[in-house]
Amino acid sequence: MILKSLRGVALLLVVLFFMFPIFWIVVMSLQTNAEILSLPPKLIFPPTLMNYTALITGHLKTSVGTLNIAFMHNLWNSFLLSALSVIVALVLGVPAAYAFARYKFRLGEDMAFTLLSLKFAPPLLVLLPLSLEFQRVGLDNTYIGLIWIYQLITLPLILWIVRGYFEDASPDIEYAYRVDGHSWLKGFLKIAIPLARPGIAAAVVLSIIPTLAIALYAQRWLVEGLSLGAVKG
Amino acid sequence: MSALIVTSLSVRYGTHHVLRDVDLDVRQNERVVLFGPSGVGKTVMLRAIAGLEPGAVGQVVLAGRDVSRDPPEARHLGMAFQNFALYPHMPARENIASPLRARKLDTAPIAAKVKSVAELLRIDHVLDHFPRQLSNGQKQRTALARALVGEPKLILFDDPLRNVDAKLRYEMRIELPRLLAKRETAAIYVTQDFREAMAIGDRVAVLIDGEIAQFALADEVYDRPATIAIARLFGDPPMNLIAAHGQARGSGTLVRAAGLVFGFDAAPPREPVFGIRPEAVMLFSEPETGRVAAQIVAVTPMNERYLVLLRTEDGTELVASHDTPPPHGSHIWIGAEPGLGALFDAATGLCVAAAPSSEEIAA
Numbered sequence: 001m002i003l004k005s006l007r008g009v010a011l012l013l014v015v016l017f018f019m020f021p022i023f024w025i026v027v028m029s030l031q032t033n034a035e036i037l038s039l040p041p042k043l044i045f046p047p048t049l050m051n052y053t054a055l056i057t058g059h060l061k062t063s064v065g066t067l068n069i070a071f072m073h074n075l076w077n078s079f080l081l082s083a084l085s086v087i088v089a090l091v092l093g094v095p096a097a098y099a100f101a102r103y104k105f106r107l108g109e110d111m112a113f114t115l116l117s118l119k120f121a122p123p124l125l126v127l128l129p130l131s132l133e134f135q136r137v138g139l140d141n142t143y144i145g146l147i148w149i150y151q152l153i154t155l156p157l158i159l160w161i162v163r164g165y166f167e168d169a170s171p172d173i174e175y176a177y178r179v180d181g182h183s184w185l186k187g188f189l190k191i192a193i194p195l196a197r198p199g200i201a202a203a204v205v206l207s208i209i210p211t212l213a214i215a216l217y218a219q220r221w222l223v224e225g226l227s228l229g230a231v232k233g
Numbered sequence: 234m235s236a237l238i239v240t241s242l243s244v245r246y247g248t249h250h251v252l253r254d255v256d257l258d259v260r261q262n263e264r265v266v267l268f269g270p271s272g273v274g275k276t277v278m279l280r281a282i283a284g285l286e287p288g289a290v291g292q293v294v295l296a297g298r299d300v301s302r303d304p305p306e307a308r309h310l311g312m313a314f315q316n317f318a319l320y321p322h323m324p325a326r327e328n329i330a331s332p333l334r335a336r337k338l339d340t341a342p343i344a345a346k347v348k349s350v351a352e353l354l355r356i357d358h359v360l361d362h363f364p365r366q367l368s369n370g371q372k373q374r375t376a377l378a379r380a381l382v383g384e385p386k387l388i389l390f391d392d393p394l395r396n397v398d399a400k401l402r403y404e405m406r407i408e409l410p411r412l413l414a415k416r417e418t419a420a421i422y423v424t425q426d427f428r429e430a431m432a433i434g435d436r437v438a439v440l441i442d443g444e445i446a447q448f449a450l451a452d453e454v455y456d457r458p459a460t461i462a463i464a465r466l467f468g469d470p471p472m473n474l475i476a477a478h479g480q481a482r483g484s485g486t487l488v489r490a491a492g493l494v495f496g497f498d499a500a501p502p503r504e505p506v507f508g509i510r511p512e513a514v515m516l517f518s519e520p521e522t523g524r525v526a527a528q529i530v531a532v533t534p535m536n537e538r539y540l541v542l543l544r545t546e547d548g549t550e551l552v553a554s555h556d557t558p559p560p561h562g563s564h565i566w567i568g569a570e571p572g573l574g575a576l577f578d579a580a581t582g583l584c585v586a587a588a589p590s591s592e593e594i595a596a
Contacts, residue, residue: 170316170318172314172315172316172318173318173319173320173321175280175283175285175305175312175314175318176312176314176318176319176320176379177320177331178284178285178304178305178306179283179285179305179306179308179310179311179312180306180331180332180334180335180379180383181306181307181309181332181335181336181383182306182331182335183304183306184304191320194322195321195322
């Protein structure tokens, strides 16, 4: 009994310790600049939504003057870019994952591994040559150029996670569907894709997380997908 | 018109020939069992007939229509898979309706047909359940209903009772022939269980190493296996195979095996082997002419039968199988049921003759 309550107290302390930074960030977001910088830090202060207003309107009014911040624009850019690049990666990656899972073809494993190896490469390695090359062909500072580059991250992720799901589904299920009288394409859309849906959802979330934390939206799939994805790698 | 004619069907995986020039025909409403040990190409053969083996070479004619080049969806077959292959994200009703949906039937006839086949298979109360909510038996029946619902002329069964428990297997073994007869459907049934083959098959095709080693009525395969390999595979316990001595007598052969003597209508083979089914080994408590003394080594009850391991005086071991316990005492006399037994040539592996005449033991 005592041991149990001690354990509870210990757990509480651990949680408080690790949650404190987040708590402190929330507290700071409700303070003015002066209050944030004051020493000793204040725990009692008149809360203000000034910081949030500034982020949304794009103008931060301080005692010195007005500062323009492009937060909403950048957020929108991030959202647009990650959404578009994930869509492109899905259109390319899901059929490719199916092909790698179901068919044996020459150099198939090599191709799949090469795509995966792109994830090992340090981004800095390709940064300089790529930006020079992009400037030459006029792709620098364009959405298309960025979406293209994002494929280095998203495509292997989607390919490898979704492939595992296709491999886990028995091909007999698709065969049965075809013997029933459905075309290959219909079987792909109505059987293969729905069966791999948790994998596809996990891959989408994992590729979006680096740029956006809209993950809560897909929480059910996220938890299932992340845990499965972690096992499958 | 035959339900199916397969002519010189071959399938190769790389350099490995899985099937080699296989011929097979299935008559209307006939049940043909494709029997063979595992890994022998039975499933590949079914898949090739269904159009699921892109590399298959040969001709497949279904109900008079050459479908050799047709994709699976154009062949109008039913198929039941070993692992059921139900669609996990659809309720049983939609699983069964799938072949009808493919034909773009209206909602009302689909509902009616699904209901009727579900009632036939006694799963009408679980039609709204998803596959994961079904028991193994119900899954089995759902898969069967899906194969039957489109009223195909031919259904392919890929060892559908392999993964179900003994009770269910026994039930389905009795029920399936009745169902198929009722729906007037021909069937090819893959199994490696000879009991299932005997219970379900009108004819049995024995597939060994990618070739059909024998294709005959089930009883004939049982009584007269075409090769020693089939004799070893078909039957549980398998046929007793005893090295024998053969001696020409007129146009026939006098065969002596384990002290028993038989006459066969064939020239003596090079290396004679006498085969006798365990049920045809008779046990007696008294000696008589034509009987041979033997010792009971072990008695094992199996499926309400008694398997008796015997050793004759010349050291030959053989198994007898009867539904009554063997006579008391370890020393008994054995004889052969008249007319049962087969003569093989170990040099060629082929059956030379069957149905021997009983002979008096020459002194």
